[in-house]
Amino acid sequence: MNTTLKQIKFTMPCQDMNGTSTLPALSKLNFWHRNGDSGLSEDDDLFIGYGHVPSAFPYKMQDAYTRELHPMEMNAVVLENEYLKATFLPEWGGKLMSLINKEKNEDLLFCNPVMRPCNLAIRNAWTSGGVEWNCGMFGHHVNTCETMFTAVTHLEDGTPVLRMYEYHRIRRVVQQMDFFLPEGSKVLFARNRIINPLPDVIPMYWWSNIAVPETPDTRIVVDADGAYVADNNTSLAPLPVYKGDDVTYPINVPAAGDYFYNIPYKNRKFEAALDADGYGFIHTSTYRLIGRKLFCWGQNPGGDRWQEYLTEDGSSDRYIELQAGIAHTQYECIPMPPHTTWEWLEAYGAMSADGDKVHGDWETAKAEVRERLDEIITDEKMDEILAATKKMATSKADGDLLFKGSGWCALENLRRDKEGKPRIAPHLDFGTVGEEQSDWVSLMEDGKFLSHSAKEAPVSWMLQPEWTSMMEKAAKECPDDWYTRLQLGITYIASGKLQEGWEQLEKSMELEPSCWAKYGMSQVKRVIGDNENAARLCTEAARMNPSDISLAKEALELLVNAGMDREAIELTRDLSDSVLSVGRVKIYITLAHIHLGNIEEAEAVFYENGGIVLPDIREGELIITEMYLQLEELKAKRDGVPFDRESANVPPQFDYRQCDSTRRRPARKRQRQ
Numbered sequence: 001m002n003t004t005l006k007q008i009k010f011t012m013p014c015q016d017m018n019g020t021s022t023l024p025a026l027s028k029l030n031f032w033h034r035n036g037d038s039g040l041s042e043d044d045d046l047f048i049g050y051g052h053v054p055s056a057f058p059y060k061m062q063d064a065y066t067r068e069l070h071p072m073e074m075n076a077v078v079l080e081n082e083y084l085k086a087t088f089l090p091e092w093g094g095k096l097m098s099l100i101n102k103e104k105n106e107d108l109l110f111c112n113p114v115m116r117p118c119n120l121a122i123r124n125a126w127t128s129g130g131v132e133w134n135c136g137m138f139g140h141h142v143n144t145c146e147t148m149f150t151a152v153t154h155l156e157d158g159t160p161v162l163r164m165y166e167y168h169r170i171r172r173v174v175q176q177m178d179f180f181l182p183e184g185s186k187v188l189f190a191r192n193r194i195i196n197p198l199p200d201v202i203p204m205y206w207w208s209n210i211a212v213p214e215t216p217d218t219r220i221v222v223d224a225d226g227a228y229v230a231d232n233n234t235s236l237a238p239l240p241v242y243k244g245d246d247v248t249y250p251i252n253v254p255a256a257g258d259y260f261y262n263i264p265y266k267n268r269k270f271e272a273a274l275d276a277d278g279y280g281f282i283h284t285s286t287y288r289l290i291g292r293k294l295f296c297w298g299q300n301p302g303g304d305r306w307q308e309y310l311t312e313d314g315s316s317d318r319y320i321e322l323q324a325g326i327a328h329t330q331y332e333c334i335p336m337p338p339h340t341t342w343e344w345l346e347a348y349g350a351m352s353a354d355g356d357k358v359h360g361d362w363e364t365a366k367a368e369v370r371e372r373l374d375e376i377i378t379d380e381k382m383d384e385i386l387a388a389t390k391k392m393a394t395s396k397a398d399g400d401l402l403f404k405g406s407g408w409c410a411l412e413n414l415r416r417d418k419e420g421k422p423r424i425a426p427h428l429d430f431g432t433v434g435e436e437q438s439d440w441v442s443l444m445e446d447g448k449f450l451s452h453s454a455k456e457a458p459v460s461w462m463l464q465p466e467w468t469s470m471m472e473k474a475a476k477e478c479p480d481d482w483y484t485r486l487q488l489g490i491t492y493i494a495s496g497k498l499q500e501g502w503e504q505l506e507k508s509m510e511l512e513p514s515c516w517a518k519y520g521m522s523q524v525k526r527v528i529g530d531n532e533n534a535a536r537l538c539t540e541a542a543r544m545n546p547s548d549i550s551l552a553k554e555a556l557e558l559l560v561n562a563g564m565d566r567e568a569i570e571l572t573r574d575l576s577d578s579v580l581s582v583g584r585v586k587i588y589i590t591l592a593h594i595h596l597g598n599i600e601e602a603e604a605v606f607y608e609n610g611g612i613v614l615p616d617i618r619e620g621e622l623i624i625t626e627m628y629l630q631l632e633e634l635k636a637k638r639d640g641v642p643f644d645r646e647s648a649n650v651p652p653q654f655d656y657r658q659c660d661s662t663r664r665r666p667a668r669k670r671q672r673q
Helices: 301-309 362-376 379-388 408-418 435-446 465-477 482-494 498-511 515-527 531-544 549-561 565-572 583-595 599-606 623-639
Strands: 004-015 069-080 084-089 095-101 118-121 124-126 131-135 149-154 160-168 173-180 187-196 202-204 206-213 219-221 226-229 235-238 257-261 270-274 279-285 291-296 319-325 334-336 340-352 401-403
Touching: 004 160, 069 160, 084 187, 095 340, 131 173, 131 187, 160 408, 187 202, 187 206, 206 279, 219 362, 270 291, 270 319, 270 362, 279 319, 279 362, 340 362, 340 379, 408 435, 435 465, 465 482, 482 498, 482 515, 498 515, 515 531, 515 549, 531 549, 531 565, 549 565, 549 583, 565 583, 583 599, 583 623, 599 623
Parallel strands: none
Antiparallel strands: 004 069, 069 084, 084 095, 095 131, 118 124, 131 206, 149 160, 149 401, 160 173, 173 187, 187 340, 202 334, 206 319, 219 270, 226 235, 226 257, 257 291, 270 279, 279 340, 291 319
């Protein structure tokens, strides 16, 4: 059949996102920088710690979502030929939701049946399943729950191409992805580009993140004999057996962890997840993507709980993640030269190999997958396609613009126009500026910000030297504008200029008191380690705006962490019922009562409606597990009975311990029928 590209709508259960935080993303601000200490040899040549970003600023956090699921209409784009059917979600970071192998009518990916954000991304919200493409900084990317620019274009032979792209404000680069599925092709192609328009070397990060089903017989085959792991900071572990387990079988991996494969430079770059019969998913790329990774949730109750938490309640579905990146590990970024574009080609598809060979000795398994992959597509053919599609990738789309992304690149191009500089990626249509950019257009055109009420949360923030200079000039020319002082002060803090930021916020408060400036001042105190004053300032900010959920969460966290539990309880008396119903707020109320020894009050909150639920619980965060154990310990002490935390039986809904080595299933290999 001829390849088709079409838009569709469908309904699926989804959580409410409820917009973004009202605050600048300073609460996790830190200037810690991971050094390169490790257990590696001098030949491993890794950029460990390079490219650290202290916060998500100037982006706002996406942390206001709820846990409840509701039917929601979703927009999707489907690419299809006679072998594969690929469904993309442009409004969810361009996620490839599903990749159906039509010959078996089976999904090659783990397709999540719900859209359930949880706290695993740079901006908090992230959804599991499918494939996403992470660009810029370490972590699930800033646009993972945002709409990507989406357009239609074509190859020279008329094959439709789905193009998605966006501008990244922190790295100031453009990410462009062109997907095509030619007639007769058994693989979906993803032609990716990162465009650095700056005259500077910048740290760059990219990992394609692929969720595939985990079965008891799944084996991961990659052309490597070692993997970088987090032991001794970072060390190189042997394959296939590590610490007595054949870790090429995810079922044998006891706890959550990453395996970054050390693939020799000349070896072909691929990663396969194959079942007992040698059937499953295969991913390969041209040589720009040198890294490959396996992530497992681990065979323990915490891994089970996390996977269920990210999908339907009660689901027994399990998945693993295969990943491909421009570095050997995710602990590093790679220096990207000035005025440079990096591009590569990826292929996603099905593989049918000899099950006995796939599950034989490691050398035989690798050789079998290499041979079967060459039958699907060779390295030479991948390079040929990458070169042949260069003209398409650098040309304007010849079809419709289906979805619009943010207005930030449009703003940057306006600034460049004003300074007589070339536009960023002129072959891409970045539309026009919108409400988020209106302040910055005014600053650029008129030398001042628009007028604002101190009761309204600022719509956006900025972190870029050119715009900082404009704010500094505006502060001199309009010294009595509280909003200019606020914006400049927050920008200084995010840049590490804490004293300068404090001074600007003090002036802003003198001109027009606002909870936003007070909050910024609290973050200065937090960063320098003055936790008590940080908590007091943030509490004052919350009392200035008691209906603001973001301020309440931040203030309660600071109070509890500073040991000011009575003050935390007192603050809750000033908060509205809607604020008090928020999961994160309930967490800190419960903790405060636990610290004060108020067992009954703590249990009343903790066990309300069947047990406390935290929609934005962070991966690796054990706060709910710890609260359960602390409550049980307090009760045991009250009742004069012994209590052993290590042997305590934590109910599954409260157990998030991913690193527990207790296994859900015994280690095993395949079982062929």
